[in-house]
Amino acid sequence: MTHTTSATSAPADRPGVLPGDPGPDEAAIERLVATALDEDLGTAPGRDVTSQATIAPTTTGTADLVARADGVVAGLVVVPVVLRQVAERLGLAPATLVVRVPDGTRVARGDVLAELTGPVQLLLVAERTLLNLASRASGVATHTRRWADALAGTGARVLDTRKTTPGLRALEKYAVRCGGGTNKRMGLYDVAMVKDNHVAAAGSVTAAIEAVRTRFPDVAIQVEADTRDQALEAVAAGADFLLLDNMPTPVLADVVAAVRVAAPGAELEATGNLTLDRAAEVAGTGVDYLSVGGLTHSSPILDLALDLRA
Numbered sequence: 001m002t003h004t005t006s007a008t009s010a011p012a013d014r015p016g017v018l019p020g021d022p023g024p025d026e027a028a029i030e031r032l033v034a035t036a037l038d039e040d041l042g043t044a045p046g047r048d049v050t051s052q053a054t055i056a057p058t059t060t061g062t063a064d065l066v067a068r069a070d071g072v073v074a075g076l077v078v079v080p081v082v083l084r085q086v087a088e089r090l091g092l093a094p095a096t097l098v099v100r101v102p103d104g105t106r107v108a109r110g111d112v113l114a115e116l117t118g119p120v121q122l123l124l125v126a127e128r129t130l131l132n133l134a135s136r137a138s139g140v141a142t143h144t145r146r147w148a149d150a151l152a153g154t155g156a157r158v159l160d161t162r163k164t165t166p167g168l169r170a171l172e173k174y175a176v177r178c179g180g181g182t183n184k185r186m187g188l189y190d191v192a193m194v195k196d197n198h199v200a201a202a203g204s205v206t207a208a209i210e211a212v213r214t215r216f217p218d219v220a221i222q223v224e225a226d227t228r229d230q231a232l233e234a235v236a237a238g239a240d241f242l243l244l245d246n247m248p249t250p251v252l253a254d255v256v257a258a259v260r261v262a263a264p265g266a267e268l269e270a271t272g273n274l275t276l277d278r279a280a281e282v283a284g285t286g287v288d289y290l291s292v293g294g295l296t297h298s299s300p301i302l303d304l305a306l307d308l309r310a
Helices: 026-041 049-053 076-090 118-151 167-180 196-204 206-213 228-236 249-262 276-283
Strands: 060-067 097-099 111-120 158-161 193-194 221-225 241-245 267-271 289-291 304-309
Touching: 026 118, 026 167, 049 118, 076 097, 076 111, 111 118, 111 228, 118 167, 118 304, 158 196, 167 289, 193 206, 196 206, 206 221, 206 228, 221 228, 221 276, 228 241, 228 249, 241 249, 249 267, 249 276, 267 304, 276 289
Parallel strands: 158 289, 193 221, 221 241, 241 267, 267 289
Antiparallel strands: 060 111, 060 304, 097 111
């Protein structure tokens, strides 16, 4: 079992969220936005010395959130949180938000993603924080969509990893879902992953699995395997999921075939040195997933802009 995030109907009060998805954890997003605003405004409530000096708090306007490149949008769900927190900090009237497209939508350069109306001070103070977060999330979603497209029709799906930006995990893993990918474990707490260092410390793959089963009987167990023998030992000991690491395609195909006979219910993931041009080839070995740390650690942003109407 991969312990992916379950899909439920999105709350109606979270504009822009990916349809059919619960969205990123609300408490995590509140903390993320608060931290980002502290960076920009200084310690709460903070100040924007330029906007507060040049624009009256009663001056209102409308700004368009616009895509400056083709891609997949994600992170619009954070925009209302940023607007609300800025308004609360600076004592400004609230802004209204009209989201034109939901997260997970393919967009083209020039597309208007959302319209924001309210005090101009509020719009300009919120601008950089909402752009930083939405651009980052949209970059992850865009990169993920390339992998999802490359795997279309193969039966395999692309997985993320824990190689996320500190503080942004909830948003970045949500962005992976927006791009058509799948989340694996969210952290060290929800799924056991036995890797080479754990095996070395425990003495063997079997010993490591038995130790986890004894201490944490309620969690799924994933095991990283470098060889056919390790993979077969792991499923014999009760592993639910295997990470087949850095295996050449012919070796990977052989290991997958052997594990399917020994443990038909085990889920199998190819990992290590994967590239888009090899995605379909690797999927052809019969693995269920390809895990790609680069979805979150190496995705460039999708360029977005907030354009204030004259």
